[in-house]
């Protein structure tokens with residue numbers, strides 16, 4: 001299999017001190033590294049030689065099939081410092097106060113995503129697998145999908161996906177979601193993020209899902225959970241090595257009184273990491289438990305990050321002041337409570353810090369996953385050590401045996417520090433063992449393997465559904481089949497098939513263009529155009545009466561065949577049932593803002609297009625349970641359509657209506673086409689048989705054999721029929 005990994009950074013970087021080019025040690029590079037070495041793969045990412053020689057960097061990239069994307073400093077500033085880190089990063093982590101909105105940075109973000117797209121296209125083949133990583137490239141899956149409709153495209157978001165209430169703030173919210181939906185599989189670290197994403201696509205794009213399966217632009221997409229792990233063995237081995245022991249002795253324990261316990265915090269300097277909250281909790285701890293003064297130290301490592309972004313500069317000052325304040329307040333001639341390092345540590349030193357620490361404080365205010373927590377546990381493989389972990393980190397979903405804290409609850413943090421420092425050793429080992437077991441199995445390599453396997457499963461499922469999306473080629477075939485015969489029947493649903501949905505169904509009047517198109521088609525004596533709708537007779541007469549089309553109203557209850565002046569009732573029923581059902585449905589209308597009741601001859605219809613998604617789902621469940629006993633053993637049934645719930649007379653459906661129409665028109669039809677968007681149209685598709693053309697309009701599962709994207713694509717097909725008629729007549 002050929003695979004293209006795409007991420008903001010390439011897995012190789014220049015070392016500013018030595019000038020050498022090295023493999024990056026970040027979580028992603030270690031997760032995908034072994035895979036990329038094993039497979040026929042390439043990697044697309046930003047050109048960033050840093051301190052290394054450009055020639056050497058270029059050479060290594062070429063050797064490892066890396067395709068660099070060159071950005072100007074202006075592009076990089078707008079895309080990376082700007083939209084990625086000053087808009088998306090704070091917003092997705094729930095820090096709306098730090099979000100900046102700027103058209104210029106959005107422009108740059110789009111431009112750079114396009115540059116990445118171009119770089120991928122320069123090496124991609126039509127059926128390649130492309131795996132796009134993270135929040136800097138949210139638009140890329142959509143851009144790639146346009147160019148490579150058949151490619152397997154995966155997307156993984158490493159940071160949280162925010163709640164709908166937070167996400168909706170973003171002016172570019174639609175574009176971002178549409179970009180993500182270009183992928184076939186969208187992965188997140190936790191189920192909460194999946195839920196938030198699904199809620200946003202439902203409320204913002206009106207795209208629904210069934211247990212994480214989404215229909216977007218007539219394509220099946222899945223959203224699922226894939227918690228990223230670490231290279232456990234690497235950290236476990238390094239933690240137990242003699243070199244680490246030596247480093248701990250010379251670098252760490254030598255500098256503090258014997259018997260002192262150590263706590264550690266390590267992260268990029270970032271406001272999401274809760275460094276100030278942690279320092280304040282430590283101050284309160286020393287205040288509340290004076291017996292621990294001179295017996296514990298806290299090592300704080302903050303790695304320089306995003307120094308060009310103003311909020312980061314201010315944060316650095318605040319943290320340094322706080323460290324100074326605590327050290328000034330509590331230090332004694334032989335002890336200082338905090339050792340502060342503002343630098344990136346080489347791997348060996350980082351491992352020594354991990355291994356040396358009795359307590360690890362990982363208390364971010366919000367964090368997609370947090371690998372530091374996992375790395376700490378791995379370096380303590382089989383030994384003691386206590387992890388205090390924020391419930392706001394994705395890792396808390398997996399590491400239940402850590403001391404889980406709310407980072408905003410200072411008292412709880414203080415108590416957790418005390419508990420951690422006084423926890424019996426056998427208990428520490430026991431708690432760690434369960435978590436270490438999990439981390440040993442779910443490594444970063446396994447994460448990548450599982451994600452890619454799921455991606456190919458999604459592709460298989462897409463292939464299994466036999467529906468063919470109408471493209472230029474298939475459209476020409478259908479138009480050709482239409483033109484080649486003399487007797488045709490075209491059955492067209494109306495709402496959602498010929499016009500888009502609107503909140504108030506009464507306003508969905510056919511526009512002039514559509515009326516003209518339908519009359520043109522119906523003007524051909526050899527073509528019967530039948531509008532088959534759930535709408536009532538009066539509306540249909542008013543809207544289509546003058547167009548020369550035939551009509552089937554109320555999902556098949558009434559039929560008006562060419563030459564009829566009156567509607568024919570297909571069944572005779574007593575409508576007294578309405579008196580019982582109407583008050584029940586009216587109650588639902590009263591208690592559900594945005595919904596309305598429509599009365600038809602053979603049905604009562606509850607419309608909920610204008611209702612909030614979750615509320616509508618709740619009401620439908622209630623309705624199903626309260627009405628099913630009422631309609632049981634009667635000639636009524638409950639039927640669900642596109643944002644409608646209907647109580648109707650049994651046996652009235654579009655399928656039987658189409659059969660009725662065909663049996664009342666004796667000419668043999670050489671070309672039958674049925675088109676619809678709704679579950680009620682599925683009856684029609686099933687009734688006509690496989691030698692006809694059945695067309696599903698829009699997304700969702702269907703038994704139709706073709707699919708078009710939306711009502712405009714449907715109109716385009718009809719337009720071509722009309723054009724074919726005209727050409728044939730000249």
Ligand code: GDG
Pocket residue numbers: 025026027028158159228266267268301303343344345346347350367368369370371372375
């Ligand atoms: C995102 C999400 C999610 C840190 N300091 C040093 C150093 N590190 C290494 C750690 C660890 C990595 O950086 C940090 O991993 P995190 O998971 O904490 O966070 P990010 O990579 O910033 O970001 C996060 C992650 O993606 C993966 O999906 O977990 O939630 O924000 O590997 O070891 N490494 C060295 N010196 C340091 O000073 N050598």
